[in-house]
Amino acid sequence: xxxxxxxxxxxxxxxxxxxxxxxAAGLLVLGLACGFLLVQRGQAKQGIIAALAFILTGxxxxxxxxxxxxxxxxxxxxxxxxxxxxxxxxxxxxxxLIADRLVASTRGELIGSFGRDELLRVIEGFDGFGVSEWSYxxxxxxEDGPGLLRTQAxxxxxxxxxxxxxxxxxxEFGWNEYPDGSLRLxxxxxxxxxxxxxxxxxxxxxxxxxxxxxGRGR
Numbered sequence: 001x002x003x004x005x006x007x008x009x010x011x012x013x014x015x016x017x018x019x020x021x022x023x024a025a026g027l028l029v030l031g032l033a034c035g036f037l038l039v040q041r042g043q044a045k046q047g048i049i050a051a052l053a054f055i056l057t058g059x060x061x062x063x064x065x066x067x068x069x070x071x072x073x074x075x076x077x078x079x080x081x082x083x084x085x086x087x088x089x090x091x092x093x094x095x096x097l098i099a100d101r102l103v104a105s106t107r108g109e110l111i112g113s114f115g116r117d118e119l120l121r122v123i124e125g126f127d128g129f130g131v132s133e134w135s136y137x138x139x140x141x142x143e144d145g146p147g148l149l150r151t152q153a154x155x156x157x158x159x160x161x162x163x164x165x166x167x168x169x170x171x172e173f174g175w176n177e178y179p180d181g182s183l184r185l186x187x188x189x190x191x192x193x194x195x196x197x198x199x200x201x202x203x204x205x206x207x208x209x210x211x212x213x214x215g216r217g218r
Contacts, residue, residue: 006142006152008155009072018073020065027058043207072141074150076176078183082135082173083155089127091120099176099184114117130160139170147177148212152191 008014015023038047078097085093098119104111139152156168170176174187190198 003217006140006150007141009143013070016061017065017068024058024062024065027054027061031055031058041195071143071149071177074183075143075151075173076138076141078175078185079138079141079151079153079173081138082185083153084121084124087131087155087157089124094123095120096182096186099186102185103174103187104189105187124205131155131157131160132160133166149175149177149183151175167193168195 009018031051034054035047036053043108060103082094082097084090085097095116098116100116101113102116102119103113134157135156137154137156139154141149141151142166143149151173152170153173154168154170156166158166169190171191172187172189173185174189175183176186177183192198
């Protein structure tokens with residue numbers, strides 16, 4: 001799976017539940033405009049009623065979108081927190097976001113299946129990159145089924161281990177929702193490095209970093 005685009009949610013779902021500010025503002029403007037036009041035509045009562053109807057509908061959309069957190073939004077937030085934990089080599093913050101086992105792949109090829117403790121040791125060692133700057137850009141989230149979610153994000157890091165340059169990389173994260181409502185990372189795939197598909201040598205390097213492939217085949 002190389003640089004695939006995640007499917008977009010239905011427009012109503014997206015703009016009412018996840019991005020309600022734009023439709024709420026649009027309804028407010030529409031209500032004011034409609035009310036003004038009716039008042040200008042001598043229909044003040046109808047204008048006030050129409051304006052209030054649009055404004056109240058917009059307020060309802062905004063409140064609903066603010067209060068309801070969709071699975072996609074939760075997965076996007078979990079992705080941001082996981083990336084922050086990795087960059088900061090923060091084992092404690094990452095621990096609650098990783099499943100008992102995680103499958104890692106790159107270039108569409110399996111690297112291996114790794115236990116949580118193995119991954120946490122890798123994360124603890126991330127401070128060896130000497131990261132001085134980093135940025136994070138989400139690339140979307142998708143719900144594949146009940147409790148099955150995917151997210152993508154591009155992370156750019158600048159660190160002493162990379163010399164004078166920066167490394168942008170894009171990843172896909174597979175999340176499972178558990179009965180207690182928590183999201184845990186079950187799959188991680190490198191989609192690109194420096195804007196290109198990862199080189200074949202990356203598989204071997206990833207195995208070396210992760211401990212020589214102890215998890216392969218398990």
